[in-house]
Amino acid sequence: MRSTLRRGRDLVFWGLCLLALAIVIVPSLAIIASLLQQSAPALNAHLLTATTASNGLQNAILGSGLLMVGILVVAGPVGIAGGIYLAEFASPTRGGILRLGYETLAGVPSIVIGFVGYIVLDQEFHWGFSLLAAILALSAIVLPYVVKTTEVALMQVPATLRDAAIALGLPRVTILRRALLPPAIPGIASGLVVALAIAVGETAPLLYTVGFTDQNPTLTLFQHPIGYLTYVVYLNATLPTQLEHEVAGAAGLVILAMILVLIGVGRLVGRRAVRYAAQLPT
Amino acid sequence: MRFLGNARGAGGDAGPTVVPPRRRLADADLTGRDRAVRGALLAAALVPTLMLLFLAAEMIREAIPAFVYSGTNFFTGQIFTFGNLYITKETVHHGVLAPHGASYGALPFIFGTLASSLIALLIAVPAAVGAVLALTERVPAGLQSSLSIFLELLAGIPSVVYGFWGILVFGPLLAKHVFPILTELGSVIPIFRGGVGGGEGLLTASLILAVMIIPIIAATTRELIRTVPILAKEGALALGMTQYETAKVVTIPYVRRGILAAAILGWARALGETMAVLMISGNLLNGFPVNIYSPFSTLAATIVAMLDSALTDATGMAIHALAAIGVVLLVITVATNLIGRLVIRRVSGGAVLPVGRGI
Numbered sequence: 001m002r003s004t005l006r007r008g009r010d011l012v013f014w015g016l017c018l019l020a021l022a023i024v025i026v027p028s029l030a031i032i033a034s035l036l037q038q039s040a041p042a043l044n045a046h047l048l049t050a051t052t053a054s055n056g057l058q059n060a061i062l063g064s065g066l067l068m069v070g071i072l073v074v075a076g077p078v079g080i081a082g083g084i085y086l087a088e089f090a091s092p093t094r095g096g097i098l099r100l101g102y103e104t105l106a107g108v109p110s111i112v113i114g115f116v117g118y119i120v121l122d123q124e125f126h127w128g129f130s131l132l133a134a135i136l137a138l139s140a141i142v143l144p145y146v147v148k149t150t151e152v153a154l155m156q157v158p159a160t161l162r163d164a165a166i167a168l169g170l171p172r173v174t175i176l177r178r179a180l181l182p183p184a185i186p187g188i189a190s191g192l193v194v195a196l197a198i199a200v201g202e203t204a205p206l207l208y209t210v211g212f213t214d215q216n217p218t219l220t221l222f223q224h225p226i227g228y229l230t231y232v233v234y235l236n237a238t239l240p241t242q243l244e245h246e247v248a249g250a251a252g253l254v255i256l257a258m259i260l261v262l263i264g265v266g267r268l269v270g271r272r273a274v275r276y277a278a279q280l281p282t
Numbered sequence: 283m284r285f286l287g288n289a290r291g292a293g294g295d296a297g298p299t300v301v302p303p304r305r306r307l308a309d310a311d312l313t314g315r316d317r318a319v320r321g322a323l324l325a326a327a328l329v330p331t332l333m334l335l336f337l338a339a340e341m342i343r344e345a346i347p348a349f350v351y352s353g354t355n356f357f358t359g360q361i362f363t364f365g366n367l368y369i370t371k372e373t374v375h376h377g378v379l380a381p382h383g384a385s386y387g388a389l390p391f392i393f394g395t396l397a398s399s400l401i402a403l404l405i406a407v408p409a410a411v412g413a414v415l416a417l418t419e420r421v422p423a424g425l426q427s428s429l430s431i432f433l434e435l436l437a438g439i440p441s442v443v444y445g446f447w448g449i450l451v452f453g454p455l456l457a458k459h460v461f462p463i464l465t466e467l468g469s470v471i472p473i474f475r476g477g478v479g480g481g482e483g484l485l486t487a488s489l490i491l492a493v494m495i496i497p498i499i500a501a502t503t504r505e506l507i508r509t510v511p512i513l514a515k516e517g518a519l520a521l522g523m524t525q526y527e528t529a530k531v532v533t534i535p536y537v538r539r540g541i542l543a544a545a546i547l548g549w550a551r552a553l554g555e556t557m558a559v560l561m562i563s564g565n566l567l568n569g570f571p572v573n574i575y576s577p578f579s580t581l582a583a584t585i586v587a588m589l590d591s592a593l594t595d596a597t598g599m600a601i602h603a604l605a606a607i608g609v610v611l612l613v614i615t616v617a618t619n620l621i622g623r624l625v626i627r628r629v630s631g632g633a634v635l636p637v638g639r640g641i
Contacts, residue, residue, distance in 0.1 A: 006524050006526075006527070007524065009524070009526055010524040010525060010526040010527075013526040013529070014416065014420055014525065014526065016412055017412040017413070017415045017416035017420065018416050018420070019412070020408065020409045020410070020411070020412025020413040020415075020416060021412070021413040021416040021417065021421075021429070023409045023413065023493075023496070024409070024410075024413045024432050024433060024436060024496060024500070025429070025432045027436065027493045028432050028435040028436050028439070029432075030447070030451070030452075031439060031443060031444070031447045034447050034450065034451045035443070035446075035447075038446075038450065077326075078326045078329050079326075080326075081322065081323045081325075081326030081327070082323070082326040082327035082328075082329060082330065083327075084323050085320070085323035085324050085326065085327035086327055088323075089320050089323060089324070090327065097331070098327050098328070098330075098331055100620075100623075101330050101331025101334055102330035102331065102334075103619070103623055104334055104616055104619060104620065105330045105331070105333055105334040105337075106619075107547075107550050107551075107554075107615055107616060107618075107619030107620075108334065108337060108554070108612065108615065108616065109553070109554025109555075109556065109582055109611055109612070109615055110554070110556060111554070111556040111582045111585050111586060111608070111611075112337060112341065112554075112608050112611060112612050113337060115341070115585055115589070115604070115605070115608050116336075116337050116340045116341055116344075116608075118589075119340065119344055119601070119605070120340055140330075140333050140337075143329065143330050143333070144330055147327070147330060171312075171313045171315065171316055172311075172312055172313070172316040172319075172320075173313075173315055173316050173319045176319075197438060200440075201438070201439075201440030201441065201442075201443075202440070202441075203440070203441060203442050203556075203557045204441075204556040204557055204582075204586060207586060207589075208589055230440055230441075230442045230557075233440070233442040233443060233445075233446050234442045234445065234446075234557060234561065237442070237445060237446040237449055237450060237561065238449065238561060245450060248446055249446070252440075252442070252443045252446055255440055255443070256438070256439060256440070256443060259438045259439075259440065260435070260438060263434055263438050267434075
């Protein structure tokens with residue numbers, strides 16, 4: 001009798017857990033399905049050849065790509081350098097403070113970053129709608145992620161490598177460059193790629209820093225709006241006609257595909273990093 | 283709880299190998315080039331912290347006039363209007379000038395932010411923990427990694443795509459088929475009573491927020507559950523416990539504090555979420571939602587929704603008012619974030635905590 005009760009409880013509990021798993025799986029499938037369904041009539045080469053002025057996405061795709069390149073140039077070096085400092089040079093106290101700083105920055109809502117970017121860069125600095133302002137705002141969002149993944153990648157380098165290099169009496173920078181960074185590079189690259197995936201899905205920091213335009217982006221840093229994909233989703237989803245919803249769905253699909261490819265590449269590189277670290281002497 | 287002591291003891295034998303402390307070079311051993319490189323790296327490492335301080339300082343500086351103008355009305359008032367921007371008549375309050383009729387009462391936004399994020403949390407925590415338990419304890423190992431992809435998928439979906447889905451598919455679906463059934467609950471819980479609307483409102487937004495924060499809670503919980511000593515679990519099973527009892531007596535107590543921290547982090551994310559909520563909140567101004575289906579608005583969504591019209595205020599007070607909303611949002615999210623991280627630092631040294639969106 002008692003054991004039936006216990007087995008019943010077991011069944012109910014794991015039934016509920018499987019239900020919870022369904023809560024994770026069903027929405028992700030439903031979202032992809034609805035993106036496909038809404039955008040189906042619009043999915044053709046026209047998306048790539050026309051701009052948003054005539055229901056294409058060319059300018060938005062190029063704009064999102066340009067923003068990603070900008071983030072690689074700004075957040076990449078700064079984040080990696082910061083991560084190296086935290087992993088290799090920082091004293092525990094200073095490291096603790098700086099870590100708290102970037103972890104807290106990671107928790108700042110993206111709209112706050114966008115708002116300050118707009119007030120300071122676009123208005124006070126008179127940059128207008130500006131590619132550079134948008135890149136800086138997005139960099140503020142992904143910087144903590146790049147710093148953290150770099151730090152973790154360096155921490156995972158076997159201590160024996162470090163000890164051996166130190167025992168050789170090499171200068172610190174040489175140790176870093178020849179012994180520590182090479183095995184950490186896949187981990188760092190993986191973090192950078194996932195950071196791009198995070199950045200390319202953002203909207204709130206861009207709305208007021210970079211504006212929007214139907215024209216293809218140029219490399220002008222100031223006084224020049226840029227079109228990007230997430231804005232098309234936001235704007236067109238709230239417009240009334242079916243055609244607009246189709247373009248919104250297509251933009252959502254393109255951006256989701258970009259993000260999933262980036263996450264996938266990041267994971268592959270990351271897994272290689274783990275395998276590489278495993279075959280290093282410990 | 284009795285098992286916990288043993289569980290931790292067993293972990294020392296079978297758990298992850300202890301990493302020896304890493305060697306650091308004394309300052310005297312650094313060459314001139316080392317010092318130069320260290321200086322450059324330090325400058326880079328300071329950037330996130332300086333950015334944080336700059337954001338906070340700018341936001342507060344920008345917000346002060348609105349706080350002075352409004353006084354306590356900012357936290358207690360229900361009316362949020364920029365006043366009449368088309369006539370030159372102006373109002374002066376506490377020595378600060380604003381357009382005629384301007385009132386910056388943010389209470390409905392504060393309420394909307396807290397209500398939607400708490401409802402989301404109420405749904406997301408059990409869902410995330412249950413899903414992770416199912417994944418790690420019950421699903422065959424081969425299936426585990428392919429099902430985990432769905433968690434990364436949820437984390438990767440952009441906020442606007444959630445909004446797109448909410449406004450075009452999920453909201454209308456709820457309003458048509460689910461909310462009418464929920465109104466039956468109205469006889470017991472009053473907030474479920476009344477008209478269900480078209481699907482843009484508090485409950486739709488909260489449900490979408492819940493789905494959005496599940497990945498960050500699940501990712502943390504999964505890392506924590508990996509640290510539960512396998513011997514303790516096997517011991518419990520060997521005593522004849524069912525898997526549910528093992529989870530209840532060994533696994534969950536071992537990760538409980540960590541789950542609390544993960545929940546607080548997920549909450550912080552829900553508090554600051556902007557685009558999805560903006561698209562499906564219905565953007566109610568100057569009042570509170572009448573029931574759980576009713577339109578509402580949040581601090582973050584209001585900043586985006588009203589920035590355009592705020593720019594037309596010649597006195598500049600409208601921008602200050604939005605900055606004041608931003609300060610409240612910033613304080614709430616940073617505080618929750620810090621509390622979450624302090625809680626988890628005690629549990630695990632902070633190693634398992636994701637930065638970012640739980641990817």
